[in-house]
Amino acid sequence: MVEKLISLAAIFLSTSYFVWQVRALHLLSGLLLGVLLVYRSFKIGYPPLFTPFDSIALFSSLFFLSAYFLKAGRFASLTGVILTLPLLFISPEVREIPPVVKTPLFFLHVGTAFLSYSLFVLSSLFALYSLVRKELPFVKLLLVGHYLFTLSLFFGGIWAYLAWGDIFPLEPKTFFSLFLWLFASLTLHLRFDSSLRRLTPYFTVTLAPLVLFVYLGVNYLFGGTHGF
Amino acid sequence: MGFRSVKLFALLTFAFFLFGFTSLFLAGGILHSLEIPRLFPHFSPFLKLGILALFLSLLLISLQTFYCALFNRFISLLFHSFLALSILLVLLFPITSKTFDFYLYPGTFVELGGKRVALKEVSPSDRGLHLKVFIEKNGKREEGEVSFNSPFESDFGTLWFSGIDRGSSYPAFTFKLLEPTPLPRLLFLSALLTVLSGLFYTLSSLKREGRNVHQAGREGAPEANRRAP
Numbered sequence: 001m002v003e004k005l006i007s008l009a010a011i012f013l014s015t016s017y018f019v020w021q022v023r024a025l026h027l028l029s030g031l032l033l034g035v036l037l038v039y040r041s042f043k044i045g046y047p048p049l050f051t052p053f054d055s056i057a058l059f060s061s062l063f064f065l066s067a068y069f070l071k072a073g074r075f076a077s078l079t080g081v082i083l084t085l086p087l088l089f090i091s092p093e094v095r096e097i098p099p100v101v102k103t104p105l106f107f108l109h110v111g112t113a114f115l116s117y118s119l120f121v122l123s124s125l126f127a128l129y130s131l132v133r134k135e136l137p138f139v140k141l142l143l144v145g146h147y148l149f150t151l152s153l154f155f156g157g158i159w160a161y162l163a164w165g166d167i168f169p170l171e172p173k174t175f176f177s178l179f180l181w182l183f184a185s186l187t188l189h190l191r192f193d194s195s196l197r198r199l200t201p202y203f204t205v206t207l208a209p210l211v212l213f214v215y216l217g218v219n220y221l222f223g224g225t226h227g228f
Numbered sequence: 229m230g231f232r233s234v235k236l237f238a239l240l241t242f243a244f245f246l247f248g249f250t251s252l253f254l255a256g257g258i259l260h261s262l263e264i265p266r267l268f269p270h271f272s273p274f275l276k277l278g279i280l281a282l283f284l285s286l287l288l289i290s291l292q293t294f295y296c297a298l299f300n301r302f303i304s305l306l307f308h309s310f311l312a313l314s315i316l317l318v319l320l321f322p323i324t325s326k327t328f329d330f331y332l333y334p335g336t337f338v339e340l341g342g343k344r345v346a347l348k349e350v351s352p353s354d355r356g357l358h359l360k361v362f363i364e365k366n367g368k369r370e371e372g373e374v375s376f377n378s379p380f381e382s383d384f385g386t387l388w389f390s391g392i393d394r395g396s397s398y399p400a401f402t403f404k405l406l407e408p409t410p411l412p413r414l415l416f417l418s419a420l421l422t423v424l425s426g427l428f429y430t431l432s433s434l435k436r437e438g439r440n441v442h443q444a445g446r447e448g449a450p451e452a453n454r455r456a457p
Contacts, residue, residue, distance in 0.1 A: 099356035099376040140437050147430040154423050157318075161412060162377050165327070165388040165404050168318050170259040170279075175248045182241045182289070186234075193234035222252075 003053070006036040007087035014064065014084065017077040023068055029080065030064030033057050044094050049110050050101050052219075053092040058110070059215065060084040063118040070141070075125045079208075105159035112152035117211050119145030120184065124208035127201040138204050139191070146184045153181060172222035176214045183210060232296050240292065243285040251278035261322040262406070263329075283319060290315035307429040310422040317415040326407040331393055331400035340405060342366075343384050347401060359389055359401060374403075383408065 014029045036057050041047040048054045060083045067076035123141035130136050156177075157167050168174060187203040190196045229235055251259075254275040259267075264279065271279070290312045297308030328340045337346035344364040348371075351358045355375075362371040363384040370382040380387040390402040 102355055103377045105377075137437070140434055143430055143433050143437065147426055150426055151423055154419050157419060158416060159377070161416075162379060163388075164260070164390070165379065165386065165406055166260045166262055167321060167412070167415065168261050170248075170251060170255065170261060170264070170282075171257075172252060175252055179241075179245050179248065182244060186238055186241050189234050189237060196234055196238075 002039065003036060003092045004088060006032055006039070007057070007084060010036075010060070010064075011081055011084050011088075014077050014080045018074060021073075023071060026064045026068040026072070026077065026080070029084075030061045030068060033061035033064065033084070037061065040092070044097070046097050046102070047107065048094050048097070049107070050098060051092070051094055053087060053090045055110070055114070055215075056083065056086050056090065059114045059117060060087070062114050063121060066115075066118045066122055070122060070126075072122060072125065075129060076122065079121060079125060100163050103159065103162070105155050105162070109152055109155040109159055112148045112155065116145045116148035116152060117215060119148065120211045121208045124205050124211075127204035131201050131205070138201065139188070142184065142188060142204060142207075146181075146188060149181055149184065153177065172218045173214070176218050180207075180210055180214050183207070231292060232299065237289070237292060240285050240289050244282065244289065247278050247281035247285060251275060251282055254278055262325060262327045264322055266327075286315060286319055290319070303425060303428050303432055307422065307425040310418050310425055314415060314418045314422050317411060317418055321409075321411045321415060324411060325409050328405045329390070329402070330405070331402045333398060333400060341407065343405075345387065345403070345405060347403075350401065357389070361387060363387065363405075386412075 010029045010032045013025050013032065017023075017025045037047065037049075037054060040054060040057075049058055060080060063076075063083055064080050066072075067080060119141050123138040123145060126136040126138035126141060130138060160169065160174075161167050168178075183203075184207060187200060187207065190200045190203060254272065268276065268279070293308050293315065294312035297305050297312060300308060326341075330338050330340065330345075332338060332345070332347040334347055334350050337344050342365060346362050346364070348360040348362065351360070358373055358375045360371070361374055361380055362369050363380075363382050364370075365384050370384060372380040372382065372387075374380040374387055374389045376389060379389075385408050386406045388404040388406075390404050393400040393402050
């Protein structure tokens with residue numbers, strides 16, 4: 001019940017942005033979702049970032065915080081609301097804590113992944129805005145997001161080796177994550193080819209749906225080692 | 229289209245997606261990379277083709293990255309070289325390594341490739357199960373403990389606790405043994421150097437990008453992001 005109320009409050013604050021146009025509302029939404037994660041960590045006795053509920057809360061929280069610091073506007077508000085809405089319908093129940101997630105590498109892997117997801121989605125929004133209105137520095141966001149995602153793959157690789165003795169299992173999440181990384185790398189390299197340079201914002205716009213597919217679609221459609 | 233071409237990189241990325249997705253679809257489940265060489269002869273011809281093409285696309289991406297690195301300056305050269313090496317080592321690791329999958333009950337052992345691997349005892353704790361094991365070869369024994377996320381590393385190989393098989397009336401503890409190989413350490417060293425050099429490379433790219441944006445702003449160009457660095 002508490003979880004649903006906090007999620008609703010975060011959605012309400014973010015929706016209020018359309019009326020008040022105050023950036024602090026993004027900050028408040030992000031912090032509120034952060035408080036939700038801290039509350040659940042104490043309640044369960046371990047940060048439960050392996051559940052769909054908590055991973056969405058983390059993603060939304062980081063997205064709102066990034067949107068605040070990057071001075072994003074209504075597009076980001078709307079995207080944030082869409083990202084947070086599932087929290088109202090997903091069960092926050094935790095049956096058991098899988099032993100394999102009891103390692104600091106789990107937090108490093110998940111934390112850097114979700115921060116990079118947030119930056120990828122924001123860079124997509126900035127690129128879309130650049131195409132229809134005025135130029136925004138989406139390549140900078142893409143660069144930072146890409147580096148963070150590289151870090152996430154690095155931590156994930158070490159964790160996979162320690163947990164399963166494998167570095168790159170051929171399973172849906174690993175495969176699509178590596179594809180996302182290659183796609184982001186390609187987007188960053190388009191600027192170096194004079195005939196492909198103009199495609200950079202279009203490729204960047206494509207990143208947001210790709211991120212959502214890699215994050216939500218792959219787990220629900222294909223399963224694999226990333227589904228606990 | 230030269231080997232440094234961005235179009236070739238796009239083509240290889242597409243090939244990676246196409247062959248990876250096909251292989252995943254045909255495999256119908258998780259394929260652990262270390263098991264692929266052992267299972268390869270039993271795969272269907274289409275799956276064999278898909279996996280070979282996937283391997284080749286990644287290999288070409290690695291070679292292209294290394295080739296491009298040669299034309300770059302210090303930090304960019306280091307970042308791209310370590311990245312290319314890391315991808316290459318990821319590909320080499322399953323091909324050059326030998327693993328054994330087996331199960332044990334407490335107090336039992338198994339003979340594998342001239343080695344004796346034994347499970348001495350199992351002790352549960354709030355952080356999961358801890359299993360005391362030893363590996364013996366030519367009368368020399370190395371004892372240690374293995375648990376989830378914490379393999380037992382010895383001179384005779386690395387041992388992982390994979391889980392509990394509840395298929396029979398007596399639950400069996402499943403393990404994986406990797407023969408001694410320097411590749412994982414080399415790979416993690418190369419990956420560490422990639423992320424370290426990547427940090428400086430990203431910072432210098434951000435600086436350059438900022439300079440381009442300011443320069444474009446002064447020149448009145450509306451498309452600062454689309455300028456070549």
